[in-house]
Amino acid sequence: xSSRTTPASxxxxxxxxxxxxxxxxxxxxxxxxxxxxxxGYIGLVLVIAAGMLTKGQVFWxxxxxxxxxxxxxxxxxxxxxxxxxxxTAGIDLSVGSLLGIASMVSALLxxxxxxxxxEIVPLCMVVGAFFGLANGAATALLRIxxxxxxxxxxxxxxxxxxxxxxxxxVGTQLINAQGxxxxxxxxxxxxxxxxxxxxxxxxxxxxxxxxxxxxxxxLVVVVVVFQLLLxxxxxxxxxxxxxxxxxxxxxxxxxxxxxxxxxxxxxxxxAGFAGPIDAAYSASAxxxxxxxxELDAIAAVVIGGASLAGGRGSxxxxxxxxxxxxxxxxxxxxxAISDNAQLIIKGLIVILAVVIQRPDFFRALGPAVRRLGRxxxxxxxxxxxxxxxxxxQPQSATPPLEESR
Amino acid sequence: MGREIHETQxxxxxxxSAPAAPGPGRVIxxxxxxxxxxxxxxxxxxxxxxxRAGEVAAILGENGAxxxxxxxxxxxxxxxxxxxxxxxxxxxxxxxxxxxxxxxxAMIHQELNLVPDMSIVDNIFLxxxxxxxxxxxxxRRMDEQATRLLAEVGLTLHPRRxxxxxxxxxxxxxxxxxxxSASLRVLVMDEPTSALADAEVRRLxxxxxxxxxQGVGIVYISHRLEExxxxxxxxxxxxxxxxxxxxxxxGTTRGELISMMVGRPLDxxxxxxxxxxxxxxxxxxxxxxxxxxxxxxxxxxxxxxxxIARAGEIVGLAGLMGAGRSETLEAIYxxxxxxxxxxxxxxxxxxxxxxxxxxxxxxxxxxxxxDRKAQSLVLTNSxxxxxSLAALGRFMRRGTVSAARERAAVAxxxxxxxxxxxxxxxxxxxxxxxxxxxxxxxxxxxxEPSLILMDEPTRGIDVGAKAEIYQLMxxxxxxxxxxxxxxxxxxxxxxxxxxIVVLCEGRVTAExxxxxxxxxAILDAAMDRQAVLGIDAASPSRAxxxxxxxxx
Numbered sequence: 001x002s003s004r005t006t007p008a009s010x011x012x013x014x015x016x017x018x019x020x021x022x023x024x025x026x027x028x029x030x031x032x033x034x035x036x037x038x039x040g041y042i043g044l045v046l047v048i049a050a051g052m053l054t055k056g057q058v059f060w061x062x063x064x065x066x067x068x069x070x071x072x073x074x075x076x077x078x079x080x081x082x083x084x085x086x087x088t089a090g091i092d093l094s095v096g097s098l099l100g101i102a103s104m105v106s107a108l109l110x111x112x113x114x115x116x117x118x119e120i121v122p123l124c125m126v127v128g129a130f131f132g133l134a135n136g137a138a139t140a141l142l143r144i145x146x147x148x149x150x151x152x153x154x155x156x157x158x159x160x161x162x163x164x165x166x167x168x169x170v171g172t173q174l175i176n177a178q179g180x181x182x183x184x185x186x187x188x189x190x191x192x193x194x195x196x197x198x199x200x201x202x203x204x205x206x207x208x209x210x211x212x213x214x215x216x217x218x219l220v221v222v223v224v225v226f227q228l229l230l231x232x233x234x235x236x237x238x239x240x241x242x243x244x245x246x247x248x249x250x251x252x253x254x255x256x257x258x259x260x261x262x263x264x265x266x267x268x269x270x271a272g273f274a275g276p277i278d279a280a281y282s283a284s285a286x287x288x289x290x291x292x293x294e295l296d297a298i299a300a301v302v303i304g305g306a307s308l309a310g311g312r313g314s315x316x317x318x319x320x321x322x323x324x325x326x327x328x329x330x331x332x333x334x335x336a337i338s339d340n341a342q343l344i345i346k347g348l349i350v351i352l353a354v355v356i357q358r359p360d361f362f363r364a365l366g367p368a369v370r371r372l373g374r375x376x377x378x379x380x381x382x383x384x385x386x387x388x389x390x391x392x393q394p395q396s397a398t399p400p401l402e403e404s405r
Numbered sequence: 406m407g408r409e410i411h412e413t414q415x416x417x418x419x420x421x422s423a424p425a426a427p428g429p430g431r432v433i434x435x436x437x438x439x440x441x442x443x444x445x446x447x448x449x450x451x452x453x454x455x456x457r458a459g460e461v462a463a464i465l466g467e468n469g470a471x472x473x474x475x476x477x478x479x480x481x482x483x484x485x486x487x488x489x490x491x492x493x494x495x496x497x498x499x500x501x502x503x504x505x506x507x508x509x510x511a512m513i514h515q516e517l518n519l520v521p522d523m524s525i526v527d528n529i530f531l532x533x534x535x536x537x538x539x540x541x542x543x544x545r546r547m548d549e550q551a552t553r554l555l556a557e558v559g560l561t562l563h564p565r566r567x568x569x570x571x572x573x574x575x576x577x578x579x580x581x582x583x584x585x586s587a588s589l590r591v592l593v594m595d596e597p598t599s600a601l602a603d604a605e606v607r608r609l610x611x612x613x614x615x616x617x618x619q620g621v622g623i624v625y626i627s628h629r630l631e632e633x634x635x636x637x638x639x640x641x642x643x644x645x646x647x648x649x650x651x652x653x654x655x656g657t658t659r660g661e662l663i664s665m666m667v668g669r670p671l672d673x674x675x676x677x678x679x680x681x682x683x684x685x686x687x688x689x690x691x692x693x694x695x696x697x698x699x700x701x702x703x704x705x706x707x708x709x710x711x712x713i714a715r716a717g718e719i720v721g722l723a724g725l726m727g728a729g730r731s732e733t734l735e736a737i738y739x740x741x742x743x744x745x746x747x748x749x750x751x752x753x754x755x756x757x758x759x760x761x762x763x764x765x766x767x768x769x770x771x772x773x774x775x776d777r778k779a780q781s782l783v784l785t786n787s788x789x790x791x792x793s794l795a796a797l798g799r800f801m802r803r804g805t806v807s808a809a810r811e812r813a814a815v816a817x818x819x820x821x822x823x824x825x826x827x828x829x830x831x832x833x834x835x836x837x838x839x840x841x842x843x844x845x846x847x848x849x850x851x852x853e854p855s856l857i858l859m860d861e862p863t864r865g866i867d868v869g870a871k872a873e874i875y876q877l878m879x880x881x882x883x884x885x886x887x888x889x890x891x892x893x894x895x896x897x898x899x900x901x902x903x904x905i906v907v908l909c910e911g912r913v914t915a916e917x918x919x920x921x922x923x924x925x926a927i928l929d930a931a932m933d934r935q936a937v938l939g940i941d942a943a944s945p946s947r948a949x950x951x952x953x954x955x956x957x
Contacts, residue, residue, distance in 0.1 A: 233805055234797045234798065237793075237797055241783055241790075244783030247779060248780055248782055249783070251738075251774055252766075252781075253761075253766040253767075254763070254794070255761075311783065
């Protein structure tokens with residue numbers, strides 16, 4: 001084969017440019033897959049443009065944007081967990097219920113046990129992780145399809161949630177004799193209220209800024225941590241391998257059972273983490289809190305460019321998907337479009353997103369755009385910072401795609 | 406799963422020259438200067454192909470030469486191509502499979518396209534079911550026609566039988582029956598014999614000849630040169646997407662075709678001579694290996710298999726499909742649940758209990774699985790992702806996978822194995838079969854194994870890549886690895902292996918040292934007639950003389 005002499009093909013991104021020159025482009029190529037698909041960003045820009053055109057300053061000011069993102073933060077965190085599950089070609093329908101029970105547990109712990117948030121949040125995460133573990137075990141060990149397992153779990157957990165609460169919502173704003181919030185309650189409220197110091201629970205000095213907004217902070221931290229996990233760690237690689245080809249992963253020494261259980265557990269853990277945020281945001285834990293959140297989370301993952309067949313997607317992509325949904329919510333709300341119409345629009349957007357995320361979408365758009373598309377196509381699972389410098393000079397053209405049928 | 410051993414017949418006396426072809430008819434199909442470009446790759450450049458009525462025109466070429474691409478264009482799978490296609494002298498545009506069907510072009514793909522849970526008749530008429538006057542499906546007419554079509558291809562199956570219950574060879578003929586219609590002008594068959602046993606190949610050839618005699622132009626894609634002698638009238642050779650030439654089969658030698666395919670005379674396919682240094686110490690000793698069969702998963706049972714491989718040795722496993730060759734490798738590799746496997750395995754002198762693939766890798770065992778796409782590769786991911794997957798632990802730094810180390814190691818492998826890829830980040834789906842297989846090998850070698858289990862390591866890859874893989878195996882053995890390889894190609898086993906162990910229905914029936922075996926002797930043992938050269942301890946338990954070839 002090597003003795004064959006074929007003219008080098010022109011279209012191949014040959015790693016033959018001088019190293020100094022290549023580095024920027026190569027670095028870009030390395031980072032871009034992590035960022036999700038270009039289409040996602042186009043969508044985000046479009047939504048922002050729509051907001052600015054229709055509402056201008058009313059939309060584009062920090063207060064409004066922070067509020068918008070804060071309202072969606074708990075669902076964004078759910079979407080991160082959902083991404084992990086979907087990457088392994090599974091699906092988790094129970095995350096909404098898990099968020100619900102975690103928010104209820106957090107409120108009950110606050111009201112009845114008077115715990116502080118450093119105790120409440122970890123306990124809620126344990127609760128979420130427990131049910132996530134059950135999901136994972138049933139999926140990986142009993143080999144039931146995750147759709148079925150988590151559909152059942154959705155109901156089971158919701159039932160437990162409603163039993164715990166006796167079908168009554170539990171307020172988290174506790175007033176003491178002086179008519180003020182109790183310290184613990186004030187501290188808890190910070191989890192969902194802007195302008196407070198996360199650590200002390202005291203209002204921040206207002207200097208023309210909204211201060212640290214805990215839900216946004218939490219979402220950002222979760223996104224960063226889990227994106228690093230996916231692109232830097234061995235476990236992250238294994239997740240992509242299990243979703244891409246489970247048999248190949250197993251024969252390559254990946255403990256597929258462990259990976260599958262772990263992703264469900266992490267999804268549960270994150271749902272548990274998001275529960276208190278949701279409770280604090282709405283100042284009460286409702287027995288129905290989190291209903292249908294799982295659908296928002298899945299929508300965010302799909303809009304973010306992940307494939308439900310597994311093996312393709314990224315956390316940052318999911319973040320972009322979440323932002324599109326949340327800002328769209330906000331823009332539609334500001335324009336006084338009815339809730340019913342909003343549902344229709346959001347549904348259609350999901351379909352549109354899937355259509356334009358097709359890998360060959362750019363092919364239809366002519367060569368200039370196609371080049372952009374090739375640069376950004378989500379080939380995730382490859383860690384960032386990749387440079388193709390180590391590869392040898394290909395002697396001949398890329399082999400034809402004959403076998404890719 | 407496995408392919409039958411097929412005997413390489415050195416010029417079958419009866420069918421050596423062209424069969425009773427009705428002479429060259431008019432040109433029924435002419436493809437002129439066909440080009441096709443995939444993103445970044447030119448798959449076909451200016452390929453010509455003509456087929457006459459009543460002719461069996463073979464297309465020959467290595468994997469990745471563009472055979473399937475060309476035929477997919479003809480069948481309307483790819484709509485954007487350059488060049489002109491003429492049918493009966495009339496230029497036609499084939500932009501969809503439907504259009505191809507309309508023009509009387511039918512294609513039988515290598516992977517059969519039947520719906521397993523539907524009946525034969527439903528499959529034959531899928532998409533063109535005859536209707537009654539009331540608009541419902543006319544089952545009676547379907548059954549009648551199906552019976553007639555099946556008879557035409559020599560099948561006597563009941564048309565209402567589910568396709569799932571038919572053997573592969575029968576399914577192949579059902580595909581032919583499906584393609585038959587009054588307007589059929591050109592029938593394309595992509596490697597139709599790759600899953601068939603010898604007798605079934607004959608039956609298929611009879612049907613092909615009969616169709617040709619009726620004036621249908623047959624395009625026949627195959628790797629197997631020995632078949633072409635028998636069935637083809639002419640051969641068109643492609644290489645790297647380019648048209649190399651066309652020859653009448655009569656009067657063309659096999660060597661000539663090979664050098665056209667490969668682009669150079671094929672002098673040294675098998676580099677391995679008798680092992681220069683004697684084998685080293687025992688790497689693995691398997692004794693009394695039993696495996697419970699599992700019909701549902703298509704898993705053959707093993708009964709007391711004995712297998713020894715020493716450092717520097719290549720041991721071959723021969724046998725018919727379903728004899729338990731792959732199962733032997735997989736049992737050692739720890740693929741099966743522990744309760745299904747019993748036996749005594751010693752790895753480098755120490756007792757070894759196969760537990761899981763992960764455990765095997767840690768103990769220096771690597772497996773090159775039989776089906777690289779289904780079992781070895783994450784196709785949509787990059788060369789780097791795939792090559793490093795089994796050895797990620799080696800590239801860890803401060804708890805994360807060090808991109809630099811990983812890249813260096815994979816790049817080294819790409820160079821060593823001469824993997825032709827545009828870059829480390831290219832998706833393996835875009836590589837040719839031979840290069841994909843090399844990525845699988847790279848994955849195994851990065852785990853630094855001392856025992857390499859190879860299941861059909863050269864299946865479906867082109868001759869050039871085969872030679873390179875043989876060379877690599879020789880080199881690995883020379884450096885002290887033990888290799889156990891399963892292969893259905895006897896010449897390959899005979900040329901590469903120091904010893905060949907023959908399995909029949911899960912039992913070892915013979916063992917041959919290098920130079921002792923012959924194709925006939927191996928086949929005999931594989932079919933458990935009197936094994937000719939059984940070595941003393943090699944056949945501890947002789948299987949009862951029943952034979953049952955299953956095709957699943």
